[in-house]
Amino acid sequence: MNAFAGSIDRPNSYIGRSVSRPNAKRLLEGRGRYVTDLVLPRMLHAAFVRSPYAHGRLVSIDIEEAKALSGVRAVFTGEDLASICAPWTGTLEHFNNMKSPPQVPLPLEKVMWSGQPVVLIVADSRAIAEDAAELVIVDIEELPALADPVEAMSAEAMSQELADNICFATKLDSGGVEEAFDAADTTVGQSFIFGRHTAVTLEPRAIVADYDPSENRLTAHHATQTPYQFQDVYSRHYGIPEANVRVIAPDIGGSFGMKLHVYHEEMAVVGASILLGRPIKYVADRMESFVSDIHARDHRVTGRLALDRDGRITAMDVDDVTAIGAFSSYPRTSAVEGNQVIRLMGAPYDFSSYRANLSVVFQNKVQTSQYRAVGHPIACAVTECLVDAAARELGLDPFEIRERNLIPDNSYPRTSPTGYQFEKLSHQVCLARLKSIMNYDDLLAEQADLRVKGVLRGIGIALFVEITNPSPAFYGVGGARISAQDGAILKLTPSGEVHCSISVTEQGQGTETIIGQIVADQLGIDREKVRVMTGDTDTTPHGGATWACRGAGIGGETALQAARKLKANLLAVAGLILQAQPGELDIRADWIVEAVTGQQRISLAEVARIAFFRSDTLPPETQAQLSVVHHYAPQGYPFAFTNGAQGCLVEVDAETGFVKILKHWVVEDCGRIINPLLVDEQVRGGVVQGLGAAFFEECLYNEDGQLTNGSLADYLVPMACEMPDIEISHVETPTRDTELGAKGCGEAGTAAASAAAMNAVNDALVGHGAVLTQIPMTPTRILRALGTI
Amino acid sequence: MSGKVAISLTVNGETIEALVAPRTTLADFLRQDIQLTGTHTGCEMGVCGACLVLLDDRPVHACLMFAVQADGCAVETIEGLTHRRAIDDLQKVFHERNALQCGFCTPGMLVSAYGILASGGEPDRDGIRDALSGNYCRCTGYEAIVDAIEMTARQRRQHREEEA
Numbered sequence: 001m002n003a004f005a006g007s008i009d010r011p012n013s014y015i016g017r018s019v020s021r022p023n024a025k026r027l028l029e030g031r032g033r034y035v036t037d038l039v040l041p042r043m044l045h046a047a048f049v050r051s052p053y054a055h056g057r058l059v060s061i062d063i064e065e066a067k068a069l070s071g072v073r074a075v076f077t078g079e080d081l082a083s084i085c086a087p088w089t090g091t092l093e094h095f096n097n098m099k100s101p102p103q104v105p106l107p108l109e110k111v112m113w114s115g116q117p118v119v120l121i122v123a124d125s126r127a128i129a130e131d132a133a134e135l136v137i138v139d140i141e142e143l144p145a146l147a148d149p150v151e152a153m154s155a156e157a158m159s160q161e162l163a164d165n166i167c168f169a170t171k172l173d174s175g176g177v178e179e180a181f182d183a184a185d186t187t188v189g190q191s192f193i194f195g196r197h198t199a200v201t202l203e204p205r206a207i208v209a210d211y212d213p214s215e216n217r218l219t220a221h222h223a224t225q226t227p228y229q230f231q232d233v234y235s236r237h238y239g240i241p242e243a244n245v246r247v248i249a250p251d252i253g254g255s256f257g258m259k260l261h262v263y264h265e266e267m268a269v270v271g272a273s274i275l276l277g278r279p280i281k282y283v284a285d286r287m288e289s290f291v292s293d294i295h296a297r298d299h300r301v302t303g304r305l306a307l308d309r310d311g312r313i314t315a316m317d318v319d320d321v322t323a324i325g326a327f328s329s330y331p332r333t334s335a336v337e338g339n340q341v342i343r344l345m346g347a348p349y350d351f352s353s354y355r356a357n358l359s360v361v362f363q364n365k366v367q368t369s370q371y372r373a374v375g376h377p378i379a380c381a382v383t384e385c386l387v388d389a390a391a392r393e394l395g396l397d398p399f400e401i402r403e404r405n406l407i408p409d410n411s412y413p414r415t416s417p418t419g420y421q422f423e424k425l426s427h428q429v430c431l432a433r434l435k436s437i438m439n440y441d442d443l444l445a446e447q448a449d450l451r452v453k454g455v456l457r458g459i460g461i462a463l464f465v466e467i468t469n470p471s472p473a474f475y476g477v478g479g480a481r482i483s484a485q486d487g488a489i490l491k492l493t494p495s496g497e498v499h500c501s502i503s504v505t506e507q508g509q510g511t512e513t514i515i516g517q518i519v520a521d522q523l524g525i526d527r528e529k530v531r532v533m534t535g536d537t538d539t540t541p542h543g544g545a546t547w548a549c550r551g552a553g554i555g556g557e558t559a560l561q562a563a564r565k566l567k568a569n570l571l572a573v574a575g576l577i578l579q580a581q582p583g584e585l586d587i588r589a590d591w592i593v594e595a596v597t598g599q600q601r602i603s604l605a606e607v608a609r610i611a612f613f614r615s616d617t618l619p620p621e622t623q624a625q626l627s628v629v630h631h632y633a634p635q636g637y638p639f640a641f642t643n644g645a646q647g648c649l650v651e652v653d654a655e656t657g658f659v660k661i662l663k664h665w666v667v668e669d670c671g672r673i674i675n676p677l678l679v680d681e682q683v684r685g686g687v688v689q690g691l692g693a694a695f696f697e698e699c700l701y702n703e704d705g706q707l708t709n710g711s712l713a714d715y716l717v718p719m720a721c722e723m724p725d726i727e728i729s730h731v732e733t734p735t736r737d738t739e740l741g742a743k744g745c746g747e748a749g750t751a752a753a754s755a756a757a758m759n760a761v762n763d764a765l766v767g768h769g770a771v772l773t774q775i776p777m778t779p780t781r782i783l784r785a786l787g788t789i
Numbered sequence: 790m791s792g793k794v795a796i797s798l799t800v801n802g803e804t805i806e807a808l809v810a811p812r813t814t815l816a817d818f819l820r821q822d823i824q825l826t827g828t829h830t831g832c833e834m835g836v837c838g839a840c841l842v843l844l845d846d847r848p849v850h851a852c853l854m855f856a857v858q859a860d861g862c863a864v865e866t867i868e869g870l871t872h873r874r875a876i877d878d879l880q881k882v883f884h885e886r887n888a889l890q891c892g893f894c895t896p897g898m899l900v901s902a903y904g905i906l907a908s909g910g911e912p913d914r915d916g917i918r919d920a921l922s923g924n925y926c927r928c929t930g931y932e933a934i935v936d937a938i939e940m941t942a943r944q945r946r947q948h949r950e951e952e953a
Contacts, residue, residue, distance in 0.1 A: 027892025030827020
């Protein structure tokens with residue numbers, strides 16, 4: 001396995017090389033083609049009337065005046081769409097006793113969150129549709145809103161279909177926790193609050209649904225990561241044969257997990273296109289995004305650690321209450337994050353007694369669900385803040401306490417007390433590397449010098465474990481029709497170039513680039529001669545697409561195996577032409593060569609010409625196979641776990657509560673690196689989303705369940721001037737489950753950035769009696785912790 | 790809405806005569822009426838910077854202007870800057886440095902960068918970061934963008950020095 005390490009110097013060796021993205025040039029010239037840009041003949045535009053209340057009963061809806069407005073083509077309410085759309089329920093079977101109310105595109109009896117779409121207007125332009133929306137009169141009897149998750153746990157069920165407001169609850173207990181805490185020399189405990197935040201993709205959600213009744217065919221141009229999942233959803237819920245549903249995901253303006261969930265608006269627009277037989281476009285405006293895109297996090301966690309006199313962790317005990325909105329999202333549910341929170345707790349450390357309690361609770365807010373680094377930042381922050389608290393209690397340096405507790409690099413494979421199987425991680429190497437690239441001792445000296453002058457510098461570190469390359473254990477075993485496998489079609493062109501269509505998708509992370517690198521590398525051709533195509537269910541095989549850091553590890557392995565298959569076919573044809581054994585031939589720099597000597601025999605273009613146009617010159621019975629299709633499903637470990645370490649340096653102004661982030665460091669082990677340039681930028685982007693959660697981003701609600709900062713002027717997205725330079729270093733521990741050896745890297749940055757930032761702020765505040773255990777760490781919260789206000 | 794208004798302006802050097810509704814923003818006019826979809830709308834309230842265009846050679850938010858206000862003005866978008874090769878060097882360095890991912894903020898970033906570098910100065914990293922405060926990017930974490938603008942500024946200075 002992992003046969004090609006160190007082969008970077010041979011011709012066309014692209015795996016491991018920093019190369020730029022061929023598909024980025026059009027984006028730089030304003031030639032991107034986003035769904036937002038799309039215009040189709042006879043296309044209409046959608047706008048929604050939304051609930052102003054977080055909870056209420058629909059009394060009446062008067063649409064007459066809206067329907068009468070010039071340019072309005074249709075107005076739809078709940079019954080119109082429910083009559084053609086099968087309801088959906090966001091549960092997974094492997095989460096025992098999980099429940100969620102059934103959902104329909106537009107509500108029939110009750111509104112469940114402020115901003116829920118209630119009426120759909122379809123008009124000649126978006127402006128007219130919005131004018132008409134103002135003419136709709138929706139009479140709603142307001143009901144008390146459940147905005148507080150802890151209150152919701154014992155309150156009367158807000159959904160008539162359910163007995164209570166608990167979506168899912170589970171416990172983990174490896175045993176021995178009580179005994180370990182009784183016997184502990186030191187225990188530390190803290191309560192944490194992780195605010196709601198949201199993805200804020202620069203391109204909002206967008207769809208153009210185009211139903212053709214003459215063929216019973218639906219084409220959805222949909223800004224999503226997962227076209228195959230939506231092909232399945234639209235087919236089953238609207239009763240259209242799957243082969244008649246085509247989902248096209250062109251250029252996507254950011255997703256980060258947010259665009260892979262089923263939304264009421266998109267379902268309604270598909271239904272409206274079916275009812276009208278015309279294309280309908282819906283693009284969320286930013287205000288709509290804030291009240292209808294999934295939010296993330298919203299956890300209240302209490303955690304405790306028990307340690308012996310040597311500072312070794314002996315047990316961990318946690319309780320997580322997470323609030324998910326009025327429904328569990330579909331089809332991936334809103335319980336996955338909580339499940340990953342309690343299973344990733346303590347993951348880097350060598351202890352065996354663990355206990356966790358998880359409560360996933362409904363409330364009258366927009367849904368929460370999977371967003372970049374699902375669950376990781378919560379588990380990481382709780383663990384790493386508790387470890388730092390223990391270090392302070394024991395008078396140990398943060399590096400020292402971690403060195404004492406890490407799972408040794410030479411002790412794999414390991415199973416965590418929460419049931420995760422780790423093939424091989426590299427915590428010790430990563431921690432040592434982090435200390436070195438941070439120049440930790442110098443930072444400590446500088447910190448001490450500045451402290452004398454009243455400057456509060458803080459240094460924080462955090463270790464993380466990340467889930468990548470998910471097998472069917474993630475969704476498939478729970479009954480969700482979400483593929484863990486991917487497929488690729490490789491076609492030789494008559495000029496000897498290669499066209500690759502593959503089921504992993506591109507949102508700017510560089511999927512098409514790395515697939516092109518792998519195909520060119522494995523075939524032995526120039527990467528400029530490989531054209532990669534993604535994001536169209538009609539032209540690519542069905543697959544999982546891109547999420548949970550599976551693009552490189554699973555999509556990459558699919559491309560690698562497909563390329564080897566095509567290469568074998570091409571060498572077989574070349575062997576016939578050259579009257580040589582295929583095993584004695586190879587392809588290098590677009591030529592068929594003698595494998596041993598490298599001597600050029602015939603160009604690949606000439607092989608292609610003969611095979612396509614002069615098959616009469618090949619031996620009788622020859623059927624040259626010039627295209628291959630190949631599928632790959634991950635086998636072996638259920639997930640390929642990665643790991644790494646992050647450091648953060650901050651300066652806290654105790655008078656204003658403002659924090660300046662001075663520098664951030666990441667050491668990351670994502671296995672085989674295909675393109676270091678792209679990996680680094682994935683990590684940096686991830687870190688900044690984590691720092692956003694740590695310092696700025698929060699969806700603020702009042703007690704009536706109203707979002708009070710739902711605009712881009714009020715919700716704080718990290719800006720260039722607030723973000724530090726981020727230094728990155730890599731350790732490579734390839735997975736042996738694949739030839740390629742790649743694991744994922746897209747969520748690593750987000751996983752630990754907020755934890756490192758919390759530890760840095762708390763380090764700066766040592767001696768001031770303040771400990772921050774809530775994010776975002778706003779100036780107000782810092783001043784409150786300091787007792788200033 | 791009330792009747793349409795006749796406007797005349799140049800967009801990317803071409804004269805455009807059009808009838809527009811008074812409420813149509815410049816961003817919607819560019820994107821919908823004359824199909825210049827390189828200008829993006831991310832917030833439609835002048836915060837994110839995805840819609841930045843040049844109005845008489847200065848960056849402005851196309852979402853905060855009505856098309857009728859651009860009557861008699863010269864507008865230049867990413868398509869025009871590309872066509873007249875005014876930002877070849879920026880685009881090349883952005884590409885090589887991978888200073889973009891999804892690309893949705895990129896046209897606005899490039900218009901900002903054009904404005905930052907227009908004075909001929911060589912801003913430091915903090916100066917570039919400050920000047921980009923009106924441009925949100927959700928993918929890159931900004932560092933590569935700062936690197937690319939810094940490198941372009943340096944290249945332009947070196948180029949000027951060689952010519953002097």
